Amino acid sequence: xxxxxxxxxxxxxxxxxxxxxxxxxxxxxxxxxxxxxxxxxxxxxxxxxxxxxxxxxxxxxxxxxxxxxxxxxxxxxxxxxxxxxxxxxxxxxxxxxxxxxxxxxxxxxxxxxxxxxxxxxxxxxxxxxxxxxxxxxxxxxxxxxxxxxxxxxxxxxxxxxxxxxxxxxxxxxxxxxxxxxxxxxxxxxxxxxxxxxxxxxxxxxxxxxxxxxxxxxxxxxxxxxxxxxxxxxxxxxxxxxxxxxxxxxxxxxxxxxxxxxxxxxxxxxxxxxxxxxxxxxxxxxxxxxxxxxxxxxxxxxxxxxxxxxxxxxxxxxxxxxxxxxxxxx
Amino acid sequence: xxxxxxxxxxxxxxxxxxxxxxxxxxxxxxxxxxxxxxxxxxxxxxxxxxxxxxxxxxxxxxxxxxxxxxxxxxxxxxxxxxxxxxxxxxxxxxxxxxxxxxxxxxxxxxxxxxxxxxxxxxxxxxxxxxxxxxxxxxxxxxxxxxxxxxxxxxxxxxxxxxxxxxxxxxxxxxxxxxxxxxxxxxxxxxxxxxxxxxxxxxxxxxxxxxxxxxxxxxxxxxxxxxx
Numbered sequence: 263x264x265x266x267x268x269x270x271x272x273x274x275x276x277x278x279x280x281x282x283x284x285x286x287x288x289x290x291x292x293x294x295x296x297x298x299x300x301x302x303x304x305x306x307x308x309x310x311x312x313x314x315x316x317x318x319x320x321x322x323x324x325x326x327x328x329x330x331x332x333x334x335x336x337x338x339x340x341x342x343x344x345x346x347x348x349x350x351x352x353x354x355x356x357x358x359x360x361x362x363x364x365x366x367x368x369x370x371x372x373x374x375x376x377x378x379x380x381x382x383x384x385x386x387x388x389x390x391x392x393x394x395x396x397x398x399x400x401x402x403x404x405x406x407x408x409x410x411x412x413x414x415x416x417x418x419x420x421x422x423x424x425x426x427x428x429x430x431x432x433x434x435x436x437x438x439x440x441x442x443x444x445x446x447x448x449x450x451x452x453x454x455x456x457x458x459x460x461x462x463x464x465x466x467x468x469x470x471x472x473x474x475x476x477x478x479x480x481x482x483x484x485x486x487x488x489x490x491x492x493x494x495x496x497x498x499x500x501x502x503x504x505x506x507x508x509x510x511x512x513x514x515x516x517x518x519x520x521x522x523x524x525x526x527x528x529x530x531x532x533x534x535x536x537x538x539x540x541x542x543x544x545x546x547x548x549x550x551x552x553x554x555x556x557x558x559x560x561x562x563x564x565x566x567x568x569x570x571x572x573x574x575x576x577x578x579x580x581x582x583x584x585x586x587x588x589x590x591x
Numbered sequence: 592x593x594x595x596x597x598x599x600x601x602x603x604x605x606x607x608x609x610x611x612x613x614x615x616x617x618x619x620x621x622x623x624x625x626x627x628x629x630x631x632x633x634x635x636x637x638x639x640x641x642x643x644x645x646x647x648x649x650x651x652x653x654x655x656x657x658x659x660x661x662x663x664x665x666x667x668x669x670x671x672x673x674x675x676x677x678x679x680x681x682x683x684x685x686x687x688x689x690x691x692x693x694x695x696x697x698x699x700x701x702x703x704x705x706x707x708x709x710x711x712x713x714x715x716x717x718x719x720x721x722x723x724x725x726x727x728x729x730x731x732x733x734x735x736x737x738x739x740x741x742x743x744x745x746x747x748x749x750x751x752x753x754x755x756x757x758x759x760x761x762x763x764x765x766x767x768x769x770x771x772x773x774x775x776x777x778x779x780x781x782x783x784x785x786x787x788x789x790x791x792x793x794x795x796x797x798x799x800x801x802x803x804x805x806x807x808x809x810x811x812x813x814x815x816x817x818x
Contacts, residue, residue, distance in 0.1 A: 338797055339796045339797045339798070340796065341794070341796070341797070367763070369763055370763075373765070381776065385783075403767055406766060406767040406770065406772065407763075407764070407765045407766045407767040407768070408763060408766065409766065
């Protein structure tokens with residue numbers, strides 16, 4: 263049997279839209295959503311610049327440049343037009359930059375951008391096809407490659423703040439417990455984006471109000487951390503690391519609002535989003551309390567990303583006019 | 592029937608390239624992932640597998656007329672176990688540190704699918720010469736696969752190749768490639784690369800297309816796929 267195959271087949275039309283009037287909305291384009299995320303990230307970036315000055319700007323700048331450059335390169339290798347103007351690569355770059363510590367050397371940001379776009383996105387087929395959050399793939403790669411990067415003062419510390427241990431590391435070693443007000447405002451060491459809880463809240467609430475991010479995921483994650491942190495609090499009331507510390511420290515708020523809500527790698531249905539957020543929060547507390555890692559948001563997001571197809575399958579909504587309960591055979 | 596089986600030359604080259612155990616059959620992946628963090632351990636592993644493959648080829652091809660169909664897998668496993676034990680004791684005697692490093696992975700060659708697959712496909716059906724050719728081809732293909740993965744992981748992950756410095760001391764070692772996740776990443780990426788480069792239907796990706804042109808090897812994009 264011989265079958266003629268075109269050397270470069272054009273993509274088949276998989277979805278035929280029926281005739282009739284359709285509402286066309288310009289407000290839900292990828293570009294508009296990505297612009298919203300960038301606007302929402304502005305307060306976090308401002309807080310990071312206030313604490314870490316030019317180091318923050320440099321880190322985020324290298325990450326964005328690296329993500330854009332590799333997006334173009336990998337698209338060119340696949341013979342596609344690089345969609346740099348939709349802003350998705352820039353958002354990945356900003357989130358990656360904000361999730362790195364200020365002391366990370368330049369090549370960490372560069373390699374992080376390369377793996378975020380290459381392993382996180384291009385390998386799966388580009389924007390909308392990735393099962394993992396690209397920025398977290400890049401961060402996981404560099405964090406596991408260069409574990410010492412956050413610990414040593416690479417360029418020489420500029421302030422008192424940046425030479426301290428991060429609040430979660432200090433709590434892990436039982437040396438010091440941060441003041442809640444300091445955690446809320448952000449005047450402490452840590453990854454760039456996670457220092458200021460109030461900035462994350464402001465930007466995150468903007469995202470949810472604009473419906474760019476689903477409010478169910480951050481709310482479920484925060485409630486879940488409050489629940490599990492509260493259980494820990496009740497079991498060990500003498501521990502100075504309270505549930506409020508769990509909520510305000512580390513990347514929890516940044517991750518819950520900006521990373522977990524990535525529409526590509528989070529569930530589609532509202533019940534699924536509640537499950538996703540709640541399990542995410544549970545994993546964060548689990549990793550923080552019971553493992554050697556001081557912070558668990560990155561691994562929690564990656565693990566939950568992997569479970570998203572299952573969650574989607576569990577929570578298929580009943581169609582309009584369909585059976586009251588899904589029929590069992 | 593005998594005419595349909597490949598000759599010794601075909602067996603050898605098939606094992607190296609078109610039926611490469613690592614990149615084509617994807618067999619023996621457990622040791623491939625576990626020992627390719629350095630070139631030295633990968634080569635030790637490849638040497639042990641080569642020894643077991645060739646010895647099994649000689650023995651099985653000689654006793655192939657005695658094999659009972661329902662007992663053949665048992666005989667294969669016992670034969671392989673004998674030679675794996677010899678290989679394991681030899682490595683422990685002469686390469687003690689490497690034996691410590693590889694841990695259980697040398698004894699685990701017993702369950703390496705490459706060897707039992709070759710026993711079933713070739714050694715129990717063909718004579719001594721094709722069997723040895725097949726064993727050497729498969730072992731060579733396995734060595735090439737391990738060496739490719741180990742070189743990538745060691746050069747990027749440690750900046751060295753076989754212990755020699757390649758990228759200099761200032762190279763920031765990509766630790767994750769020398770760790771367990773790096774094995775999966777490297778295997779996946781190299782597998783994709785091999786598939787892409789050997790796919791006659793695909794237009795070569797940008798740097799590779801240019802490279803083919805540079806080497807004067809114009810890729811023919813075949814319009815017809817024969818079934």
